[in-house]
Every structure is written in structure tokens, then in C-alpha cells.
Amino acid sequence: MRIRPIARDDLDGLQALSQQAGVGFTSLPDNREFLAGKIEAAASAFEERTARDNRLYFFVLEDETDGELAGCCAIEGQVGHEVPFYHYRLGSLAHSSVQLDLHRTIDTLFLSSDHTGDTEVCSLFVRPEYRGEANRHLRNGALLSKARWLFIAEFRDSFPDKVLAEMRGLFDDNNRSPFWDSLGRHFFPMDFDEADRLTGLGQKSFIGELMPKFPIYTTFMPDEARDCIGQVHRHTRPALEMLKKEGLRWEGYIDIFDGGPTVEAYIDDVRAVRNSQCYRVEIDANAVDESVSRWLAATTTMLGFTAAWVGRAPRDENIVLTPAEARRLNVTTGDTLRLLET
Missing domain, CATH: 2.40.40.20 (Barwin-like endoglucanases)
Known part of the structure; x- marks a missing residue:
């Protein structure tokens, strides 16, 4: 198994990966025209024909025995310059009454673009048959995850100070997001899958246009939705653990749609980059x-x-x-x- 840059003749293999990734994998929608554009953008990045603040480095995991694409991963050089990059920032507001000697602190969600200009590691996916300790293709997820850090370390001057990774949030057994049902669906006249699809296609301006600009009190949300804040999908836990071992931490930012955590670090503090x-x-x-x-x-x-x-x-x-x-x-x-x- 080896990691290499995606090539222009990998379109069929990349689309097969996108079809297996399924709902919730926002950065890899099953759209052939969009995927072809992603491949071309990556080719321009590796050939250094694109400005550094607009580069997408996209890699594939190749099985040498048959040439099959077993997985993929990517690095966005800097996010938010051309397309807005939104999160909710978890905060708090304190309320008090001196006369009654009553105090209350309430968790809130603020619409944020704080990560504009940061690097993002993203699009990590391994086909099911190439996962698991019992599989002969051992440690493929680790290979995909860690190879990105070696690339960043080798070409450190091409990246800014900070790096982030968005984690897929909690879904129930019916593939439903309680966080979306409690919040997002009230502001977007569409279902989760459609909002997810549009975001994956890079059409993100509607988020800033339709989402409320004022803090949202989480006390108005049902317990099931509040319990999703900062939590990850069961299939995402291994990826999160690998990132945590590299030094990335949750600092209170979550996904707009499913409430999954965004973890972050200074690039020079990432274990693999440093060591x-x-x-x-x-x-x-x-x-x-x-x-x-x-x-x-x-x-x-x-x-x-x-x-x-x-x-x-x-x-x-x-x-x-x-x-x-x-x-x-x-x-x-x-x-x-x-x-x-x-």
C-alpha cells in the first residue's frame, strides 16, 4: 500500500470511493463533474500552478496488487478565502440579578468564521474492506492520516500557522442528525442531505445568508440535540483518536449542520511535523x-x-x-x- 497524489485518470476510482462514503461525508459528494474539478484543482496544486492560499492537495491510497484505490485524504492549503468557512463557536452568557442574588450561566452558539486562513486536513476515507485490525491491510487509516503531516512538514513554507480538522457528528440508527432536526431545519428550507450536498459542492454562501446572526441559547434545544454538541459519529472515532495523538484538540468549535467537533492545533506543535x-x-x-x-x-x-x-x-x-x-x-x-x- 502507498499514498500518492491523485491523478487525472483516477476519476472512476474516486467516484467509487464517494459512493461508498455516503451521507455525511461532505467533502466527497457523488457528483462526477465536481470530482473531476477536484482532481484538476489538486493537479494544479501539486504542479504549483495555483496560489498557495488556494491549493487543494488530494491524495489516494493505492493497493499495488491491483491498482485499486483503497482510500483518500486531502489538505486544504487555506480555508475560507474564496468560499466562506463557517462554524458555531460554543460560548456562554452570564445573567445575574443583584437584587435577587440570582446567577445563571447559559451555553450559547455563535456563528463564526474564526478559522479563515487556516489549513484543513480533510476527506479521510478508507473503503470498508481495507479497514480493521483483522484485515491484512493493517493500519491503512494511520497511513492516510499521518502521510499528510509528512507532506506538511516537508513543505512547511506552503502552510500557515494553524491546522484544523472537522469531525462528522452524531447520527442515530436511522441516519438522522438530532442536532440538525433541532436547529438547522428551522432555518434552511431543505433536508439534511440536500444541505450536506450543497456544502460538499462548495455552495456555502447560503449558510451565512440564512443562519441567525445572534447567539443561540442551547437551553432551547432538546436534550438529544444538546448531547450531540462536540460528539463524533462512531465511524469517525478512530480518526479523531489519531488526530488527538498528534496534538489536535477541541477548542469549542462545531459543525453548523451536525454539531460534530472541529479539532485544531498550531502546525509546528503537531507531533508528526515536529518529530x-x-x-x-x-x-x-x-x-x-x-x-x-x-x-x-x-x-x-x-x-x-x-x-x-x-x-x-x-x-x-x-x-x-x-x-x-x-x-x-x-x-x-x-x-x-x-x-x-x-
Whole structure:
């Protein structure tokens, strides 16, 4: 398995991924024209033909045995410059009566664009057959998640100070969002799926146009909806745990539609960015995999960026690869790889 930039001939594979991702995966709608545009935008980003504040770096997880796309992930260079980027910010308002000696603090939701200009890691999806500890394709989600940090570390000057990730919120057994039913549906004359679809297609201006500009008191919401605030979908929990291990934290921002948390960090504080280092490649046909240590390696060119697991730790300033690993990463003796111990 390896990570590589999406290519222009990956459209069929990307659409197949979008069809499996389903409702709630806003950034990957099943719309062929939109997906083709996303691929072209990514190609322009990797070829550095797009301004840095408008780049989309889109990667795919490729199964070398048959060339199938097993998953995807992406990095938005900076959000909110062309299309508004909205959240709710969870806050509080204090009320008091001196005469009656009564005090009350009430949670509120404020419409916010505070993350405008930040980097976003997004669109992480792994096909069901490539997930799970029992599956032979072990740690594919980790490969997708962590490869993005190696890319950011290698091209640090292309990114701003902060990074965020939006997490899918809670849905019930009927694939219904209690948060949406309590709040969003009162302001948008459409169902959740349609609002989700429009957002995925980049048509986000209606959010600012239709949502209330004043604080919303969460006490007016039913308990079922309030319980969704800052909580994640069961399928999103592994991704959230990986991000938390890298140092991203919830700071009170949630998704407009489903109430899922947005986690964030300063890029230079992210564990993988801080700890990854570069090593010189040596190829040895007799190299033996280590039983414990697992290392993630990534190339240092933007257009040819490739990431994959390698079976041994670096020694001094060198990393020894088998011929198969070198072919997977498309490197030769003397090249440079960025490595991260996981």
C-alpha cells in the first residue's frame, strides 16, 4: 500500500470511493463533474500552478496488487478565502440579578468564521474492506492520516500557522442528525442531505445568508440535540483518536449542520511535523524487517510525493530499504526520505 497524489485518470476510482462514503461525508459528494474539478484543482496544486492560499492537495491510497484505490485524504492549503468557512463557536452568557442574588450561566452558539486562513486536513476515507485490525491491510487509516503531516512538514513554507480538522457528528440508527432536526431545519428550507450536498459542492454562501446572526441559547434545544454538541459519529472515532495523538484538540468549535467537533492545533506543535526527520536512502536486497519498530517514509518532492511503511529503523543518517520498498517509493540510493516513527 502507498499514498500518492491523485491523478487525472483516477476519476472512476474516486467516484467509487464517494459512493461508498455516503451521507455525511461532505467533502466527497457523488457528483462526477465536481470530482473531476477536484482532481484538476489538486493537479494544479501539486504542479504549483495555483496560489498557495488556494491549493487543494488530494491524495489516494493505492493497493499495488491491483491498482485499486483503497482510500483518500486531502489538505486544504487555506480555508475560507474564496468560499466562506463557517462554524458555531460554543460560548456562554452570564445573567445575574443583584437584587435577587440570582446567577445563571447559559451555553450559547455563535456563528463564526474564526478559522479563515487556516489549513484543513480533510476527506479521510478508507473503503470498508481495507479497514480493521483483522484485515491484512493493517493500519491503512494511520497511513492516510499521518502521510499528510509528512507532506506538511516537508513543505512547511506552503502552510500557515494553524491546522484544523472537522469531525462528522452524531447520527442515530436511522441516519438522522438530532442536532440538525433541532436547529438547522428551522432555518434552511431543505433536508439534511440536500444541505450536506450543497456544502460538499462548495455552495456555502447560503449558510451565512440564512443562519441567525445572534447567539443561540442551547437551553432551547432538546436534550438529544444538546448531547450531540462536540460528539463524533462512531465511524469517525478512530480518526479523531489519531488526530488527538498528534496534538489536535477541541477548542469549542462545531459543525453548523451536525454539531460534530472541529479539532485544531498550531502546525509546528503537531507531533508528526515536529518529530519527522530526513535520511539518505540505501538499498539492500538482504534487508530484514524489524519485528517491533514501524516507520512511515515519504519522498521529498511535491509532484512525486509518495508515502509508505518501511520495515526498519534508520541508522545514523541513512535508511535501508529493500528493492521492493524502493520501487514502491520510487527512490534510489542517495535520494532523501522523510521518516516518522509511529
